[in-house]
Amino acid sequence: MTVPVAIKQLYKTYTRRRWLGKNWEKPVLKDINLTLEENHVLGLVGESGCGKSTLCKVLLGIETPSSGQVLVCGKDTARISKSEFKKLRRVMQVVYQDPYSSLDPRMTVRQILSEPLDIHGLKKDRAERSAFLSELLASVGLSAAQLDRYPHEFSGGQRQRICIARALALDPKILVADEPVSALDVSVQAQILNLLKEIKTERRLSMLFVTHDFAVARFLCDDIAVMYQGRIVERAPAEELFENPQHPYTRALLSAVPSVRAPRREPPATRQEWPEREQWNCPFAGRCPYAQPSCEKAPFAFQEVAPRHSCSCGLLPFKK
């Protein structure tokens, strides 16, 4: 049994060619290793600009990896032919963050949901398609009567349901969710999260769930990977991560989560910066309050702190 998604030593660097002088280069993903297991939700957490969305794009084949492998159902997405990739698209679908820009404003819901079927030549019979679309819409909590409306007639939460329906039209095995609730109201967030959880159980989906909200991640995710500046710095089962966060960056993120009841456990660690540590081996050194002189030369490597829990900080284990 192959895992749905395996990412091995993935690097992605954006380059811009210049007429004169050196090319402009920006490494965005560095040495990413991830596996997404069947019927699991893997949360990807990190601050904006850390490469979460780029990782999604590379996984979906919208961007090509600079080096390394992305294996979807055992197939290397960079090596297979276009027609084979098109078949693979049916297995892997996406829901984006902004429900306002992810639906074509000049298409009705029926047209939007029909498009994936048209592209892959499925359910060509008219009655069969109509029944399928009604059922699909019902499965995300909308009614078939809304099929001939335009996106602007729906609220943000309803639009996100339409996006989910579109992603499910091809009956995928993998769903990439790029911050699907961060643009929604808190009360609507809960509805969409419940819907995603339901769908995941019913359809046995594997999900890569990108978020910057720990509460959301805790609700939905089985495992969580924390990203910082294009690298995964810590990976653990969700509960384990919350109970026993190891990496200073993870701890900083957790302590920065605003809470209504409990006072902060420790002050947010990333207030202070040490620009002189930019060139150190540890990517977090520039903002790490625990950094030691040894961090400058220590190689970037993972160590297991608990079963299935690995972390890249050299100062482990961290004790409370």
Add this chain to the structure above:
Amino acid sequence: MSMINERILKRIYTNKTSLLGLVIVVFFLLVALLAPVLAPVENPNNPYQLPQKSYQIAPQPPSAQNWFGTTEQQYDLYYGVVWGTRLAFKIGLTVTFFAFLIGLFVGGVAAYFGGKTDEVLMRLTDIVFAVPSLVLAMVIAAMLGPDIKNMMIALTAVAWPSYARLVRGDILSVKQRDFVTAARTLGARGPRILLRHILPNAIYPSVVVASLDIGYVVLTAASLSFLGLGAQPGTADWGQLIAMARNWVLGTPGNPFAYWYTVAAPGGAIFMFVLGWNLLGDAFRDILDPRQV
């Protein structure tokens, strides 16, 4: 779609200036369509040929026979204004249509392929932009020879770059939006994305500019005709009618308005035509601007 049409009509009715624009344009449209009824053709081979009453030089004031008077060499101004309306629509719509089409193609190709293709095509449009459009149109029209068809070619040649630039920009901004990426992850190929998602969302600003442009095209055409680079003497063309009035505009010593009617009718027609399209174009812009919705 019917919903959008209803919204457009409602907007036009509730806004007085856009209603005025609509009335003016519809009026001119009726005149153009009913030209054979309003001013019966005297030369069936060329209805745009002005009937000549006599060979007397001096223009004659409006009379029961010649409602708008006659211009130099007794060409009937009423006939000229009526058939000139038809010619104005012909020039305005044809030039704008082809300029729009060329601009759509060039802008689409530039935005779609990007890179060097984009660079070359956009610099080409910059070159056209660098020369004042009337001057460039004059040069092209003079090179091709004075003729209505050549004048339309010259006008198209200077009008397309603004559409190319606009379409390119709009395509680039629509291309960034998530529904385009979503279509790609569904497995849609380039042509499908371009035709079904990008163009329908990128084309509307250009439609607004086109509706505003129709008036300007007719104005520029009249300028070229006035300069002798468009319609030939004796043609029912507004610019040509004003060109024939050139010697009489200043009137006689002591009475500057002696021959006012030689420019009043064709000049008024041009003025109203451009104004009508401008108001209507403004209305289109208000309606299609997403911020207004």
